[in-house]
Amino acid sequence: MIRVVTLEDPGLLRLHGELMEAAFPGLHTVSVCIPDQPRGVCSPETEAAAVPKILEIARKLRGVDALVVSCCGDPAVEELRRELDIPVIGAGAAVCAVARVLGRHPGVLGIMEEVPRPYRTMLGESLIHLGRPEHVTCTLDLMTGAGREAVIRKALELKAHGADCLALACTGMSTIRIAEDLRRACGIPVVDPVTAEGLFAYYVTVKNAL
Known part of the structure; x- marks a missing residue:
């Protein structure tokens, strides 16, 4: 790895x-x-x-x-x-392959304003993306309490915009083991990158x- x-x-x-x-x-x-x-x-x-x-x-x-x-x-x-x-x-490709099985409109949740290339290629127009969580600009920001809360807020925004599953787009979200918190908060499937x-x-x- x-x-x-x-x-x-x-x-x-x-x-x-x-x-x-x-x-x-x-x-x-x-x-x-x-x-x-x-x-x-x-x-x-x-x-x-x-x-x-x-x-x-x-x-x-x-x-x-x-x-x-x-x-x-x-x-x-x-x-x-x-x-x-x-x-x-x-x-990225691994997340997208799983997300295509779990939902019709995956919400892409990462740390960049741009949608990562594998997500654009594999999910296309079906994806929902609302930019990165507030004040999260790199993987280190995810390790703070504020960063974690911002990720959860963005996940709830994605669900409100029609996402029926979450395709996490940063392996740093696996580092902080946030997938289960997102499942509980949103009530939809979450694809953890790792x-x-x-x-x-x-x-x-x-x-x-x-």
Whole structure:
């Protein structure tokens, strides 16, 4: 698993992998992060900056059965699918694939004003997007009480505008484990990015090996 935020804390670095392993027994993950992006991917510019770093890390990996890019913009995923002979899973496409099953009008809830590319491509005109939560400009803002409350408010706005499920568009929302709070607050299905990418990682590795 490649994390797109620079993390010094080994526990935070491993967190997404541990969430996947807990949800899908049999998965075993190794986590690495890109350098020099302490705010992660929070704009088109930071996403573009992450691509060569992801490519460099991925090209050096050995002995893995699949690669997960834990970012909802799926940076470098298409390039790596052309280069590597193992499945490459992006969080964004994984979320959208699940959301298309759960609702007709998914509400996209992320940290950027723009809708991430995989969501535009896969959900098209059926999606509902109302911008980012108030005062949330990067993944670090999600870890504050104010950031968490802003995400819940935006989710309720999306539901009021007709969203019948929520497609979370930042893996930082998995870090703060907010999906269950959103389900309770809104009463509609919520697609958690790390759970979604874990589902596909499980299918292409553990499930296919049975």
